[in-house]
Amino acid sequence: MSEGNSYQQDNPIMKRNLLLCVDAFGTLFRPRSPIAEQYGSVARSMGVTISDDEVAKSFKTAFKEVSKSYSNYGKATDMGARQWWTEVITKTFQPHHPGPLPSSLTPNLINRFWSKEGYTAFPDVLSYLRNLSSQPSRLPSASPRLVVGVITNSDDRVPDVLSSLGLRVNHLRHGSKIEKEAMQEQPQTDIDFCIMSYDVGCEKPSSEIFDAATSMLGSILAAEGTEFEKQDWDLLYVGDEVKKDAQGAIQAGWDAVIVDRGGEKDLAYEGDAPGVEGFIEVEGKQVVILDSFEALGSFGGYGLLEIE
Known part of the structure; x- marks a missing residue:
């Protein structure tokens, strides 16, 4: 691989369904002050x-x-x-x-x-997730389909924090019983579910917490009257840490993207796509480093993340 290769060259825009899950603390929000x-x-x-x-x-x-x-x-x-x-x-x-x-x-x-x-959302989060929620792919009947969740090492505060910050959060969490009738009455949301280590009993980078997210996806689809077929879905995790986020996701069989929130990243290659700072190698896979959260819509990795 030569310096300057774009993520899109090695990963052509996907046309399949996509489960996008995001880290919370440090990626979506941060303390207002220390x-x-x-x-x-x-x-x-x-x-x-x-x-x-x-x-x-x-x-x-x-x-x-x-x-x-x-x-x-x-x-x-x-x-x-x-x-x-x-x-x-x-x-x-x-x-x-x-x-x-x-x-x-x-x-x-x-x-x-x-x-x-106590917390504030990063300035590139709310508008992008709100715009993403209005895309046709977010509808239950869409094909291909986009589902958005949160996976976080935290107690059960996260849904309330996210809601307080202005995001529309479905309070489905690991262990929730999903009723078909309730799903049909759900209003439009920015976050479809939250998976917290508090509920699962283990933390990232454990694969178990990522498996809990795909299990939740299966339950949501079942309540909508369809089945989760893993081969029909791309799984993408977005965080700000290499070990807990990128390494954990890749070990669980997901793809990973890192958003640069000010931490030092040892880039193996510089990027040349919109919003891409560069790439690192994690578990033998290429992981893109983005300069902002909203760059998910322009870096060329997944077509369903583009804002129409």
Whole structure:
């Protein structure tokens, strides 16, 4: 392969059905400001004397401690994500505050990071997904068909965060029971389902979490009266990390694309297609690095991602 080869040359525009799944944190949205700064600002407004550096160090210790005691955000013990985060927040601030913590501190921080108050969407996300949702390929009767999902290492906050940021999210998730009648009444959505490690019980790069997405696709199609035939579908995962996102997807039998969100990428080849910064080799496959999320519509990999 020579420098400058475009993705489209090796991967001609597909005409088959496409399942597009996307990472959430770091790809679709990010904190409005560093989490330690937000934690510190809220705590100080309630009378807790603590610096942002102290918050960062204490939070890291608390997170590790609670994760060790209650894995997967407490799902296995039925603790639930809210109580899990209550433990983390308490252990973060209690060493720096004599006496009981302010009663409103924990609910304030939990609610902040369950919504757009704590997070903001990357500027290239909302318009592209909204435009993509209006394409003819997004209709259940379409041929070829495009289905859009999220696969993320997270607790169950993600659908609410995405909705708060302005995306129309179908709250189908791993383990959901899908009724045919309910599917027929579903309004138009930008995200058809969310697969979270909290529900599946494992994290990327495990193939199991990607398999949960194809299983969800099969359930959706079955509720619509059709069957999932793997040979008729292309599977594409988009994220911002090489190991968890690209490597995990490829090991699960998917294709992968990386969106450059500011991390350093060791490009093996420079790109020459619209929006393509270059390529890297992952698990023996060529993975394209895009300069923005909306470049999915122009880089030449999948025709169904183009905006008509």
